[in-house]
Amino acid sequence: MxxxxxxxxxxxxxxxxxxxxxxxxxxxxxxxxxxxxxxxxxxTPSYILEAAKRAMDEGKTTYTPAGGLPELKQAIIDKFSRDQQLDYEQEQIVVTTGAKHALYALFQVLLNRGDEVIIPTPYWVSYPEQVKLAEGQPVFVNTDESNQFKMTPEQLEESITDVTKAVIINSPSNPTGVLYTEDELKALGDVALKHNLLIVSDEIYEKLIYGNKKHVSMAQLSPELQQQTVVINGVSKSHAMTGWRIGYAAGQKQIIQAMSNLASHATSNPTSISQHAAIAAYTHDETxxxxxxxxxxxxxxxxxxxxxxxxxxxxxxxxxxxxxxxxxxxxxxxxxxxxxxxxxxxxxxxxxxxxxxxxxxxxxxxxxxxxxxxxxxxxxxxxxxxxxxxxxx
Missing domain, CATH: 3.90.1150.10 (Aspartate Aminotransferase, domain 1)
Structure with a gap:
């Protein structure tokens, strides 16, 4: 065959x-x-395990909305407000079967054949493969130790063509662990706004920051950049919940609705028990x-x-x-x-x-x-x- x-x-x-x-x-x-x-x-922390057990005991084992439970969406909205001072509505949040699936769904609803997505190297292994699965074209921007593995605004500008649709920013990064500063993100964001590029901001390692460094989301830099950014995140790394498979995306209503529609035909919904566990993750203190x-x-x-x-x-x-x-x-x-x-x-x-x-x-x-x-x-x-x-x- x-x-x-x-x-x-x-x-x-x-x-x-x-x-x-x-x-x-x-x-x-x-x-x-x-x-x-x-x-x-x-x-996984015990309070999250207990929340999952309660959900099972209470019979919360049925289908949920394709884009996620309203209670979980609200917990995510509250998290954005608390951590990044960002405001989102429920229609701007879609819960997915892991952050990886959020990225997959985003590229599926965003890209047409031949659309280009700019990816700084080194990159997480699944970025180019997911772009190719959506019939898009990965465009790599090479970085190395000399510039701390960070893409510059000049490199981004030089990589843009008439068919460039988006750019991926992963901060902190897998595999390098480097973190873009607020000024570095602002400079990249200005280029993206100039060329009307969607910014895919993968923030799955947001909680894993060391020393006196601070995580900054591209979306929090200005209302214009929030509108132009889709934030990808989840509980896998921050709360030791890799196997629970709960991620999410936050962005423009049109994009998020399309991702929810796609999920309704692909996964029906993220696992109900995992969603209740994720609610506990985001509504408990972070000790x-x-x-x-x-x-x-x-x-x-x-x-x-x-x-x-x-x-x-x-x-x-x-x-x-x-x-x-x-x-x-x-x-x-x-x-x-x-x-x-x-x-x-x-x-x-x-x-x-x-x-x-x-x-x-x-x-x-x-x-x-x-x-x-x-x-x-x-x-x-x-x-x-x-x-x-x-x-x-």
Whole structure:
């Protein structure tokens, strides 16, 4: 049977592939240290679990509106007001089956064949694939360590054509963890407004910010930018709820209504129990969220310093998320391996250390390490990595 053209060019997720291989090795009895998965290692906070249990006991197990429960939409609206001083109406919010599905639905309702979406590199692995599934064309803007992996307004301006429809901004970023400042966002926003580009602001790591840094949403910079921005967010990373699959989008009513209509034919609705759990996440105090954040920050400081002890490795220190994205080109060039991908493969085979090659993120000189695991595991990972590097110097 011939498959549809739209899926023939899809690239499998490199993060899921490396995680799957690591799990297979572990199942075979190997002592594997896995730094591939992009999810918190904490369990979902107990007050959220209790809310889900209550919902089940009370029989809240039926269909909900395709775009989400009104109570959850209101909790999201209150969250925007509390955190970003942004005002939204219920018609401007759609709840989705994870933030990934919010992005997928957005591109499906936004793009026509050949429409271009500007994506800074390094990028989250699913951005270009989702654009291609909507018959759009990803246009990559290359960034690197020299500019802290941030796209400049000049780069954005140079990338715009007559068929550019949108630009994606992910802050803090997966895979780099870098955070755009308010001034940097304003400069990019001015270019987007000038050319009437929709801004897709992926803010899924919004709560994972370290030091004295502050998250700023593109939508909060001006009424004009709020109108021109679709904010993508969810509870997966902030509240350790990856498996619950609740995300959302906030933006223009026309776009949000189209996304809700699409959901009615694609998923019917996000899981009812998960929605009630998400209500609890957004209506409870954030003590547990702050505790997880503190743990992530401590891990970042430790792993970052351990990595800097490895000769030939350079790394931009992240401001948020839970990833480090070091450059290993010098190390690989001094080794017998032909590419970073081959180097990563042998690292897993020989040291049983799973990290993700940067090629899947559009950065062939880098690797991604997730520090969403215990300090003991991170220290062991750094030890194995250093041993592997020294072996092939």
């Amino acid at each position: 011939e498959l549809a053209d739209r899926v023939k060019s899809l690239t499998p997720s490199s993060t899921l592939a490396i995680t799957s291989k690591a799990k297979a090795l572990k199942a075979d009895g190997h002592d594997v240290v896995g730094l591939g998965a992009g999810e918190p290692d904490f369990n 547990e969220v702050h505790k997880m954040n503190q743990a992530f920050e401590h891990r970042l400081e430790s792993l970052y310093n351990w990595l800097l002890d490895i000769p030939g490795l350079t790394c931009v220190k992240p401001d948020g998320a839970f990833y480090l994205f070091p450059n290993v080109r010098q190390i690989v060039d001094q080794s017998p391996f032909d590419s970073v991908d081959e180097w990563v493969k042998r690292l897993l085979e020989e040291e049983k250390l799973a990290i993700v090659p940067g090629s899947g993120f559009g950065a062939e000189n880098n690797v991604r390490l997730s520090y969403a695991t215990s300090l003991d595991q991170l220290e062991e990972a750094a030890t194995r990595l250093k041993r592997f590097v020294e072996k092939y110097r």
